[in-house]
Amino acid sequence: MASKTWQEIARAAREHRDRSIAEVKPPLPEIRSEDLPLNVTAIPWKHLSSFEIELTETSPEKLVKSLASGELTSTEVTNAFLRRAGIAQKLTNCITELLPSRALARAAYLDSYLSTHKTPIGPLHGLPISVKEHVGMQGLGQNAGFVSWWDHTAPEDAHLLQLLWNAGCVFYARTTQPQTLMHLETSNNLYGETVNPYNTSLTAGGSSGGEGALLGMRGSCLGVGSDIGGSIRSPAANNGVYGLRPTSGRLPASGFAATMMGQEHVLPVMGPLSTTLEGCKLFMRTIIDQKPWLKEPSLVPVPWQMNDQARFGAKNGKKKLSVGVLWNDGVVKPHPPITRALKEVVETLNTVPDIEIVDWKPYKHDLAWEIIASLYFADGAKEEKEAIAASGEPWRPLSHFIITENQYCKELTVPEVWNLTAQREKYREEYAQLWNETAVDGDPDTVVDVILCPVGPGAAPPLDHARYWGYTAQWNLLDYPALVFPVSTVDQHKDVVEKDYDPMNDQDRWNYELYAPDKYVDAPVSLQLVGRRFDDEKIIEALEFMKETARI
Amino acid sequence: MASKTWQEIARAAREHRDRSIAEVKPPLPEIRSEDLPLNVTAIPWKHLSSFEIELTETSPEKLVKSLASGELTSTEVTNAFLRRAGIAQKLTNCITELLPSRALARAAYLDSYLSTHKTPIGPLHGLPISVKEHVGMQGLGQNAGFVSWWDHTAPEDAHLLQLLWNAGCVFYARTTQPQTLMHLETSNNLYGETVNPYNTSLTAGGSSGGEGALLGMRGSCLGVGSDIGGSIRSPAANNGVYGLRPTSGRLPASGFAATMMGQEHVLPVMGPLSTTLEGCKLFMRTIIDQKPWLKEPSLVPVPWQMNDQARFGAKNGKKKLSVGVLWNDGVVKPHPPITRALKEVVETLNTVPDIEIVDWKPYKHDLAWEIIASLYFADGAKEEKEAIAASGEPWRPLSHFIITENQYCKELTVPEVWNLTAQREKYREEYAQLWNETAVDGDPDTVVDVILCPVGPGAAPPLDHARYWGYTAQWNLLDYPALVFPVSTVDQHKDVVEKDYDPMNDQDRWNYELYAPDKYVDAPVSLQLVGRRFDDEKIIEALEFMKETARI
The missing domain is CATH 3.90.1300.10 (Amidase signature (AS) domain)
Known part of the structure; x- marks a missing residue:
């Protein structure tokens, strides 16, 4: 790294990102920024098929049902989200990389699994999930917003991602975060600034701002963020989606890259952003039902217990x-x-x-x-x-x-x-x-x-x-x-x-x-x-x- | 304090303790240490009435039943434990002070309550409970084994004690702990060494060694200790009684005096020592059923859940x-x-x-x-x-x-x-x-x-x-x-x-x-x-x- 300037590293990071987006099929259109309105949320409609639009604007809870029944294939859903995420990147700068080949391979495996076993592999069977970059994926970069960390890679998938994977999801998109991870916006020297799809002169929020913008663009319906001061909630709010900062100790909190590892004075947590409230529930239940405390003993063995009947009224x-x-x-x-x-x-x-x-x-x-x-x-x-x-x-x-x-x-x-x-x-x-x-x-x-x-x-x-x-x-x-x-x-x-x-x-x-x-x-x-x-x-x-x- | 030598403070501490024991009625005998065997567990039998012996050798679970039914009065049970604790002090040096007047006033109140309401005030109605000195009792000393802390007093009862009190217990004895609280024995310059009732050339263990020796002497049937490295378990083991170091976050952990307040790297916990396993269960259930997490938010809202039917077999x-x-x-x-x-x-x-x-x-x-x-x-x-x-x-x-x-x-x-x-x-x-x-x-x-x-x-x-x-x-x-x-x-x-x-x-x-x-x-x-x-x-x-x- 010492031999490269920060500008060279940033260029490499952007080229890596752009190459990953260029792999999406069919290829995404060029989008000329000078022609764009401030509110870019409707732009994807011009560039996607009506089926792709329909898929990406379906709620996660409905998608998992259709995926589990075989009414939809994970391949078509994943591809639609890959394409919309690619467009979201061009409009809001929210992506650090797309994962088309591994995502589509995973989707094909899940489609084949369902067709062989006639039953889904888990409650998230086939559902594409986007992930904030600093949450580790084995062998992939984990820069946490620092140029000097660009060559850091995760030794294994974060525990949370392992459990989402066990539940059948597809990881297809990794999203931006700010320098230091400690902004309520998303601005760093590797990728620049992530902007708000509703008004690109405004911030997408942060630090999970890549997730926020991507969900606001409907390039994702369910994503993984992290929060130590508002980092799930600020981008959820700024982009008009749902976001939950859970109590610490309920969801796995290991496997992300950040400074100050081992500090416990203010516990960071991971949690969901989703286009629906049901998406957040699905996320929580899916993780907690797998008893994550058995592997990560800092967690508390409190089961996920929604009242079957309403709690109020x-x-x-x-x-x-x-x-x-x-x-x-x-x-x-x-x-x-x-x-x-x-x-x-x-x-x-x-x-x-x-x-x-x-x-x-x-x-x-x-x-x-x-x-x-x-x-x-x-x-x-x-x-x-x-x-x-x-x-x-x-x-x-x-x-x-x-x-x-x-x-x-x-x-x-x-x-x-x-x-x-x-x-x-x-x-x-x-x-x-x-x-x-x-x-x-x-x-x-x-x-x-x-x-x-x-x-x-x-x-x-x-x-x-x-x-x-x-x-x-x-x-x-x-x-x-x-x-x-x-x-x-x-x-x-x-x-x-x-x-x-x-x-x-x-x-x-x-x-x-x-x-x-x-x-x-x-x-x-x-x-x-x-x-x-x-x-x-x-x-x-x-x-x-x-x-x-x-x-x- | 500056004007007194540590020896003068220690003398004052011992005099305070001895005065508190001298208040016990009927007065306790002098016990000549030169006449004693190494194993002093049988000595109390010489000095107590057969009823006092019976009361103090009854299990806590049986005592609470008899106290709740009115078969026994708290006054007679408390007085028996006060007397046996006073003897235990003379034999093992386990007490920092007895609380005869406030304990008997509390016992009288509870006896009167039961006679008026025909129902116990709570699940520990009338039961005497001993407490390690550093666990705060409002207005009483809280020295944690340091001579220089002899004049520290607790601003209020520790949360754990508040809940035991709500459940109807009687606090009657406070027990020794070592200098720094960080020994697996009980030795300090205020009171000297607490010895093992089974063999007074051996240690009672620590740091809750006063509790251990007192329970070993049957001068208590249920006591409060604390543990950051073995401080409940060492004295329980050394004195042949039961002791539980609970998971952190289940029982209140506030209100004790110690160095390093605010450190969370290794969490200290409080917990029970008892002459019976049922005593430990009774303690845990009584505290946790009161939802201590509502007042002390570092605790985890996990209810106390013993399986009604056996969990095994x-x-x-x-x-x-x-x-x-x-x-x-x-x-x-x-x-x-x-x-x-x-x-x-x-x-x-x-x-x-x-x-x-x-x-x-x-x-x-x-x-x-x-x-x-x-x-x-x-x-x-x-x-x-x-x-x-x-x-x-x-x-x-x-x-x-x-x-x-x-x-x-x-x-x-x-x-x-x-x-x-x-x-x-x-x-x-x-x-x-x-x-x-x-x-x-x-x-x-x-x-x-x-x-x-x-x-x-x-x-x-x-x-x-x-x-x-x-x-x-x-x-x-x-x-x-x-x-x-x-x-x-x-x-x-x-x-x-x-x-x-x-x-x-x-x-x-x-x-x-x-x-x-x-x-x-x-x-x-x-x-x-x-x-x-x-x-x-x-x-x-x-x-x-x-x-x-x-x-x-």
């Missing part, structure tokens, strides 16, 4: 769904489209007798950020600095933001880390107490079930402007499961700038001044449902109940 | 119990009484068709020790050194052993801790793989259920000689639940020195040379059952099944 003989609404975290006020969407959802929920809405008051979210931001880089980001310096690549703006400009990024001693960890536990206990105190007359069944809140301080911002992590990192600090779902898009008429707003602080002012509706044309608006630790199933059931009763 | 329509026997950890060979007891148990188990015995080969237990011993004191034991230096008290021999003489005790940087943590996880995954590989023909139902092994390299050693932690710390590193149960006592005829043994290494030689049967007269011999993470219930059920089928 009088007609099910159950309690009301109690929703705490966090309008504003007390640090940075969300932009008008977010607050408007939240209001609309709450108004609708308020019409449902089986749903109870209460205000959820923010509790020291600034302190939460101070703790987690101190714990993110307890070595003072030494490893990140070295990994960047090793190739001579420039620092991307948001790497600067989260490391150099981050007042909490300091090299700590071991006792300082212990002290911060103790503070983290104290804060977690205080937040737990807030939940406990919502019990009416001491009846624990009456506590708030879920918190409904923004996913960020706005919709997808212009590139290099995702500078506030509080609405997602808050729940990482607490290790709460959090589910992102699409609600709306920015409305040029309704979502006007709030006049005469008096910002609470500098961060709030910065965010306030960032907003103008015309910068955010077509941007998806999403919201987040948050539960207590290990309430992964409950937040999904809550959203299902809200969809069923309030049609949100 | 053809007559229950279940699988065989598969027991892996670890005879020797490959580092230090156990003394003859341990191996003899293990052989006897295995021979008996072999007669049971529903039990299958396989050899469990040790896997790099020396590496396991290297990792855990490095992680114990990642600050180079800075805090321990300061806490000792603050009063000028001398270092106890085993503090020297585990800190100064411990080649792995070094001040580490944060990245070094991450690296060791990653090594720990790798080792855990490799050990998990060993379990998985015991599956016959890939059937996961056939894997080894439990490992049966020594608790230490010998029975309770002479004072200041507990220098090998491997047989217990191994399972802390792996975070496996481990249950200690009494099996035998050292037999002067059977347990002869093994001639011509060629030690494997210096540690092994040291341990080999330590043994002579006449040093270990009457010492209890115990064994340990170990399960995979979260198999707490399973190891208890396995021991129950072994007891039922093989009468061990």
Whole structure:
């Protein structure tokens, strides 16, 4: 590597990517960027067959049924997603490589398996799944956004991928991530920036931004992301798809490449992004049903337990769904489209007798950020600095933001880390107490079930402007499961700038001044449902109940 | 404190303890140490009424029944245990203070409650429970074995104690622990050494050695200990009682005093010691049924689930119990009484068709020790050194052993801790793989259920000689639940020195040379059952099944 400049390595990375896309058959068209609208989500329709469009716009839960019955072949489904992913790359720059030959070989094997055995190999039989690049695939690159890591390869498939594979999936696409993996955007010096398919002047979010953009383009229906501060949820929200950050210890967390391996102060997790809520459920159930804790003993043997009957509602003989609404975290006020969407959802929920809405008051979210931001880089980001310096690549703006400009990024001693960890536990206990105190007359069944809140301080911002992590990192600090779902898009008429707003602080002012509706044309608006630790199933059931009763 | 010498503080501590014991009514006799045999377990019979003897020798499960029915009053049970604990102190030096007035007030309240409501307040109604000193009781001292901490007091009851209290127990005795809490014995400069009731020239074990000796004396039937390297199991084994080190995350772990608060590299846990296996079960169920995770969010919401029907055996329509026997950890060979007891148990188990015995080969237990011993004191034991230096008290021999003489005790940087943590996880995954590989023909139902092994390299050693932690710390590193149960006592005829043994290494030689049967007269011999993470219930059920089928 030493003999190559970072630019040469980046060129090699892009050529490798482009060659992999060029293998897709039939060949994909050239797309001239100067002819494109800001919203490129409809472009694939011009270049794909109607069958390909239909396949790639089918939900994962429906695809697995058709694949299991033999109504569809994995080969045709995989090829359709390969082609749409190739187009998505040309429009949003979300791919690090496609895997056409191995994916189609796998698909052919699965098709043959089904035809021989008359039964699918597993619950994901034949389903194409996209994967964020730093999640290891044996023998393939694993650069985690650093130019100097371009020649790193994974010794084996990540445990999570092994289990998806056992369940019958097809890996066909690997997706982009930012330098350091620690941006809520996706910008690195190997591939450049991943942009938002709804408005290419905006970010796809990050760090699983390649997944977000690919799913937004419907070049994937189910993908693997990772999240230590919002990295599944930001791209899910920005691209109008579903994303789940599970409680740590439920899904395998080994086998990805990143700095700071072995740090446990803030646990990174992997999880699904999907075009449907059912896709996220399918993902979770498929993994957890395989008892991943037997191989990866840091995981907790809690089975996946969705209630067969609804968990909520009088007609099910159950309690009301109690929703705490966090309008504003007390640090940075969300932009008008977010607050408007939240209001609309709450108004609708308020019409449902089986749903109870209460205000959820923010509790020291600034302190939460101070703790987690101190714990993110307890070595003072030494490893990140070295990994960047090793190739001579420039620092991307948001790497600067989260490391150099981050007042909490300091090299700590071991006792300082212990002290911060103790503070983290104290804060977690205080937040737990807030939940406990919502019990009416001491009846624990009456506590708030879920918190409904923004996913960020706005919709997808212009590139290099995702500078506030509080609405997602808050729940990482607490290790709460959090589910992102699409609600709306920015409305040029309704979502006007709030006049005469008096910002609470500098961060709030910065965010306030960032907003103008015309910068955010077509941007998806999403919201987040948050539960207590290990309430992964409950937040999904809550959203299902809200969809069923309030049609949100 | 600065104005007092450590000797003056120690004197004050002993006087405080003695005053608390002097409050017990009727007053306890003077016991002249020069008249005592080495085995003092029978001495209480001379000084207690037959009713007091009967009460204190009743199992906790039977006591709670009689207390709940009103057949016994908490006042009489508590007073009997107070008196026997006071005698135990005079014989083994296991108490830091008795709590006669608050315990009897609590007992009187509970007696009155039962008489008014005709129903017990909770599943431990009226049961006296002893507690290791460093587990906080509001307003009471919490010295953790350091002279300089003598004036520290707990701001509130530890969460675990709150839950025991909710269940109706009576706290009446607080027990000794060693300087630093990091010995497998119990020796400190406030109170001196806690000795073994079966042979007072031997150690009671540690660090929950006060609990061990008190239970061995039947001055308690159920007590609270803590364990980060064997601290529940060593004293349980040395004193012939039961002790359970649960998987971390199942029982509350907050509210105890110790150095290194906030360190998570090796999680300390609290757990029960009891004169019966049922006592340990009662403890676990009582705590976990109260959903401690709602208040302490680091805990995992795994309910306590004992199978109503037996988990093993053809007559229950279940699988065989598969027991892996670890005879020797490959580092230090156990003394003859341990191996003899293990052989006897295995021979008996072999007669049971529903039990299958396989050899469990040790896997790099020396590496396991290297990792855990490095992680114990990642600050180079800075805090321990300061806490000792603050009063000028001398270092106890085993503090020297585990800190100064411990080649792995070094001040580490944060990245070094991450690296060791990653090594720990790798080792855990490799050990998990060993379990998985015991599956016959890939059937996961056939894997080894439990490992049966020594608790230490010998029975309770002479004072200041507990220098090998491997047989217990191994399972802390792996975070496996481990249950200690009494099996035998050292037999002067059977347990002869093994001639011509060629030690494997210096540690092994040291341990080999330590043994002579006449040093270990009457010492209890115990064994340990170990399960995979979260198999707490399973190891208890396995021991129950072994007891039922093989009468061990």
